[in-house]
Amino acid sequence: MLSHDLISKWELDFAFGIISLYKSHPARVTPPDSPAACCPEHWIGYHGKCYLFSEDEADWTSSQHSCSSHGASLAWLDTLKEKDFLMRHKGYLDPWIGLRREPGQPWKWPNGGGGECAYMYKNTISSSKCYTQRNWICSKPDEFAKREIT
Numbered sequence: 001m002l003s004h005d006l007i008s009k010w011e012l013d014f015a016f017g018i019i020s021l022y023k024s025h026p027a028r029v030t031p032p033d034s035p036a037a038c039c040p041e042h043w044i045g046y047h048g049k050c051y052l053f054s055e056d057e058a059d060w061t062s063s064q065h066s067c068s069s070h071g072a073s074l075a076w077l078d079t080l081k082e083k084d085f086l087m088r089h090k091g092y093l094d095p096w097i098g099l100r101r102e103p104g105q106p107w108k109w110p111n112g113g114g115g116e117c118a119y120m121y122k123n124t125i126s127s128s129k130c131y132t133q134r135n136w137i138c139s140k141p142d143e144f145a146k147r148e149i150t
Contacts, residue, residue, distance in 0.1 A: 038142035040070075045142050046085050051075060052138040053089060060117035063096045063136035072140035074098035086137060087123055094121050096136035 039050035052070065054063070060074075067073050076098045077083045086097075099118035117130040120137075128134075 044089060047079075047082065048142055049082075049139050050142045051086070051089070053093075053095065054135045054137070057133040057135055059133060060096050060130040060136075063134070064098070067136070067138035070138055070140070072138040075137040075139040083125075087120060090120055090135075090137065093135045094119050094126075096134050097125070098139075099125065 039045040043050040043052045045051075050072075052067075052072065054066070056066075058066065064074050074097055075086060077086070096117060096119050103116065116127045117132075118125050118127050119134055120126075
């Protein structure tokens with residue numbers, strides 16, 4: 001017959017055996033300074049920028065204010081690859097982006113409201129009245145890119 005002390009010792013040794021097994025084969029953890037860990041929670045990183053795809057709807061100006069509250073702005077596009085990335089991730093939504101223009105003026109990437117405002121529609125960029133309620137995409141440089149710039 002086994003004594004209680006012997007059973008407890010075996011369970012304790014078994015527990016340490018499992019712990020030592022994990023210690024000898026540690027899981028790969030992303031270090032905090034790596035590029036994969038540079039965007040805030042719920043943001044998606046791509047080529048040095050972080051993107052937040054809103055679930056809410058607002059007019060263009062309110063969308064820009066929401067992005068500003070996160071230290072970001074409505075998304076701007078630097079490359080066709082970036083446009084393709086955003087098109088894939090926006091899903092069926094038609095979100096605001098940062099491109100806008102005053103009537104009769106060229107398109108520009110601003111930080112204000114009014115005028116005609118751009119949004120992503122299917123596989124292209126379209127425009128509508130800025131008071132229309134839409135989802136939006138915020139963007140900002142990721143932390144890793146910020147450290148390399150400064």
